[in-house]
Amino acid sequence: MICQSVFFRKEVINLTNVLNQSVSVLKGVGPKTVAALQHLKIFTLEDLLMAYPFRYDDYRPKALAELIDQEKITLRGTVANPPVVTRFGRKKNRLNFRLLLDQDVILVTFFNQAYLADKIETGAEVTVFGKWDSSRQRLTGMKLLTFNRNDRLAGIYRSSKEIKQTKLQSLIKEAYLKFNAEITNLVPADLRQRYHLLDRKQMIHDMHFPLSAAAAQAAKRSAIYEEFFLFQARLQYLKRIDQKKSGLQINYHNDQVKKFISGLPFELTTAQKRSVNQICHDMHRPIHMNRLLQGDVGSGKTVVAAIAMYAAVTAGFQAALMAPTEILAAQHAEKLFQLFQPWGVSVGLLTSSITAGSRQRQELLHQVATGKINILIGTHALIQTEVKFERLGLVITDEQHRFGVNQRQALRLKGIQPDVLAMTATPIPRTLALTTYGEMDVSLINELPKGRKPVKTFWLKPTQLQQAFDFIKQQLIKQQQAYLVTPLVAESEALDLQNAEQLFTDTQKFFSPEYQVGLIHGKMKSDEKQRVMQRFKSGKLNILVATTVIEVGVDVPQASVIMILNADRFGLAQLHQLRGRVGRSNLQSFCLLIADPKNEAGIQRMQAMVATTDGFVIAQKDLELRGQGEILGNKQSGLPDFRVGDPIKDLKILEVAQMDAAELVQRPDFATNQQTSQLAAYLRFKVQPKLSFD
Numbered sequence: 001m002i003c004q005s006v007f008f009r010k011e012v013i014n015l016t017n018v019l020n021q022s023v024s025v026l027k028g029v030g031p032k033t034v035a036a037l038q039h040l041k042i043f044t045l046e047d048l049l050m051a052y053p054f055r056y057d058d059y060r061p062k063a064l065a066e067l068i069d070q071e072k073i074t075l076r077g078t079v080a081n082p083p084v085v086t087r088f089g090r091k092k093n094r095l096n097f098r099l100l101l102d103q104d105v106i107l108v109t110f111f112n113q114a115y116l117a118d119k120i121e122t123g124a125e126v127t128v129f130g131k132w133d134s135s136r137q138r139l140t141g142m143k144l145l146t147f148n149r150n151d152r153l154a155g156i157y158r159s160s161k162e163i164k165q166t167k168l169q170s171l172i173k174e175a176y177l178k179f180n181a182e183i184t185n186l187v188p189a190d191l192r193q194r195y196h197l198l199d200r201k202q203m204i205h206d207m208h209f210p211l212s213a214a215a216a217q218a219a220k221r222s223a224i225y226e227e228f229f230l231f232q233a234r235l236q237y238l239k240r241i242d243q244k245k246s247g248l249q250i251n252y253h254n255d256q257v258k259k260f261i262s263g264l265p266f267e268l269t270t271a272q273k274r275s276v277n278q279i280c281h282d283m284h285r286p287i288h289m290n291r292l293l294q295g296d297v298g299s300g301k302t303v304v305a306a307i308a309m310y311a312a313v314t315a316g317f318q319a320a321l322m323a324p325t326e327i328l329a330a331q332h333a334e335k336l337f338q339l340f341q342p343w344g345v346s347v348g349l350l351t352s353s354i355t356a357g358s359r360q361r362q363e364l365l366h367q368v369a370t371g372k373i374n375i376l377i378g379t380h381a382l383i384q385t386e387v388k389f390e391r392l393g394l395v396i397t398d399e400q401h402r403f404g405v406n407q408r409q410a411l412r413l414k415g416i417q418p419d420v421l422a423m424t425a426t427p428i429p430r431t432l433a434l435t436t437y438g439e440m441d442v443s444l445i446n447e448l449p450k451g452r453k454p455v456k457t458f459w460l461k462p463t464q465l466q467q468a469f470d471f472i473k474q475q476l477i478k479q480q481q482a483y484l485v486t487p488l489v490a491e492s493e494a495l496d497l498q499n500a501e502q503l504f505t506d507t508q509k510f511f512s513p514e515y516q517v518g519l520i521h522g523k524m525k526s527d528e529k530q531r532v533m534q535r536f537k538s539g540k541l542n543i544l545v546a547t548t549v550i551e552v553g554v555d556v557p558q559a560s561v562i563m564i565l566n567a568d569r570f571g572l573a574q575l576h577q578l579r580g581r582v583g584r585s586n587l588q589s590f591c592l593l594i595a596d597p598k599n600e601a602g603i604q605r606m607q608a609m610v611a612t613t614d615g616f617v618i619a620q621k622d623l624e625l626r627g628q629g630e631i632l633g634n635k636q637s638g639l640p641d642f643r644v645g646d647p648i649k650d651l652k653i654l655e656v657a658q659m660d661a662a663e664l665v666q667r668p669d670f671a672t673n674q675q676t677s678q679l680a681a682y683l684r685f686k687v688q689p690k691l692s693f694d
C-alpha cells in the first residue's frame, strides 16, 4: 500500500512537470516569442493553457433574421458584384461589395483593408465577421474568415505588439492538442460534484474552444472556482509548512520588556496588549512566526512593533523594519531612536539617499554586520545584497501590501528563519483579508487609544474655499497645525506640481505673515522632504501643503485639520488614510473635503466619508463602489491579480473556494489521501522552488 502511494505521487509530479515545461518546447517558439510571452506573464505550458480569453467572437454564420443591431456576428453568402475600393483622406480607403444571402442582398464595407479585394470574387462564397447595422442593412467587416464547418466561438486573448492575436490563438491550440493528456484534476472529485464543476480537461477545452456561449459560461464558472481554490490552497499550504518548520526561539527578557512597556508615555490599549502578547508568544515558540498586525489608522501599531523589536534585542537578536517610503522610514527611525535611547538600544537608518559607496553607508553596513546596530530601519534598500546582519531575528514590514512577495522573502533570507511581522492599516473585510494574507496569523487592533475623538468631516464645494481657510485659521490660533493636500489631477506630473505650487502661493497669501507655510511633493529630493517634514513636526511650520507623499503613516499629533482638494479624485481607502493623519491625539480634529464630484460614485464617496470614520465600513463601501467610475488609488486594496476571477464580483465563489481549500489542506492526511494527493503534489511542486531561501 505504501509503495503504491509513493509510486502514485511520483507519477503525479512527473505529469505536473510536463505542463511546467517552458513554452519553448512548442513548434516555432524561439527566444523572441518566449520573451514576448513572458511580458504577458506566460512562461510554461500550463500558463499558456490557463491564459484564458477575455471574450469570444462568434464565427458561426447566422441568418439575417437572427441579427441584432450593433452585434458582432458572422454572415456567409455569395459575392454579388466585384468589390469597389474608394480612397479618401490621406491613407484611408473603403472597400464595398454586395453579399447575397438567400433572397436578401446586404452591403459589406471593410475600412482600410483594400488588400482583401483580391480575395473577393463575384460568385464566390465568403464568410465575413463584422458589426451589423440593421437600419442600413450593412455589415462593417472586421475579418474575412476562411470557412470551416467546425467554426464556433473564437477566444480573443490579451495580446501585445510583439505577439499578435492569431499567433497566440494558434499557440494555445497547439499546446492543447499536444498536451491535453497531461491535464489532471486538481479540485478533488467530491467538490467538483458538489458544485457541478467541469472536469479540468473539459474546462480548459471549453474555456478556449467552446461549442456554445453556455459551454463557455459553464467553463468560466469552473475556472473561477479553481483559480480561487488553488490560490487559497497555496497560501494554506505555505502556512502548513511554516507551522511545521522549526523557527527561531527568541528567549526575550520578560522583566526588561515589562519595564520598557511601563516606561512608555501612555498606557497600552487592551487591543495593543493582546497583540503584544500574541506576538511575544509567537516569538518565544521555536516555530516560525508569520503574523499580520492589522489596525486602523492611528490605532498605535508602531508602538506594538517597537515592543516586539525591543523583545528581540533583549534576547540578543537584531531586528529590521522596512517602510514603504523614505519619509516614513525616517519618521520611524527618529521615533524609535528617542524611544530606545534610554534603554541602550542602537538604531540605524538605511535609505537609498545615503549613497552607495559613501563612507557613511560603509560604516553603517559594517555596524549592522558586526551587530553594533540592534535595529535597522529602511526602505527597500534593506534587501540589497550588500546588507548583512550579524543575527537577524525579527523582520517587520510596514504597509506590507506595498511590497511584493519577493521583496518580503528577500528580507527574510537575511536571517536564519527570522520571525516575520507585517503591519497594515488597510481595513479590508475578512474574506478579502483571507485572500491577501491567508497564510498569516492575524492580530487585530480594533480600538483607538483612550480619549481619541472621531475626526469631524465636512464636505465643501470649491466655491467655499474661503470659508475653509477661515476655519483653518481658527485652528492655527489654538497652536494647532494643518495639512492641505492636492491630489494627482493632471496626466502630467509637471501640471500636478503646478497645482500644488499654486495652492502653496494662495495659502501663503492668505496666512502670511502670522503663519508659516511649507510645501512638500514627490519631486523633491529626499533630504529636502525630510527637512520640510522636520520643520512641520517641530512646529516651525504651521501649515504643510502636500501632494499625497504624506499619505501613509505620517505622525504629527499636533496637526488637527486636513483639507483635501479635489477630494473626489481619490479612492475611499486613500481618503481614509489621508484623514488618518489627523485625530492622532486628544485634540478634536477636522477633515475638510473640497469637491464637486461629476458622477454618482464620487458623490457617494464624499457622503461615506462624512458619515463614518470606521475603516471597516469605509472599506466595505469602497468595494461596493469600485468599478463605478475612475478612482485614484485603486491599487490600495492590495488584492492579488487573478486571471478569470474577480474577488469583488465573484465574492460568493471566493468565499466558498477559500473555505474548501483551507479545510482540505489542513487535514492531517492531505498528502496521502487519494482524493487530495494530486493537489498536494501540485502544491509541493509549485511552492518548493519559492521556499528555497528557507
Ligand SMILES: Nc1ncnc2c1ncn2[C@@H]1O[C@H](COP(=O)(O)OP(=O)(O)OP(=O)(O)O)[C@@H](O)[C@H]1O
Pocket: 266, 267, 268, 269, 272, 295, 296, 297, 298, 299, 300, 301, 302, 303, 424, 425, 449, 450, 552, 553, 554, 555, 557, 580, 584
Ligand atoms: N495606547 C496609546 N495611548 C495614547 N497614545 C497612543 C497609544 N498608542 C499609540 N499612541 C500614539 O498615537 C499615535 C498613533 O500611533 P501609531 O503611529 O503607532 O499609529 P499607527 O497605527 O501606526 O497609525 P498609521 O497606520 O496611521 O500609521 C502616535 O502618536 C502614538 O504615539
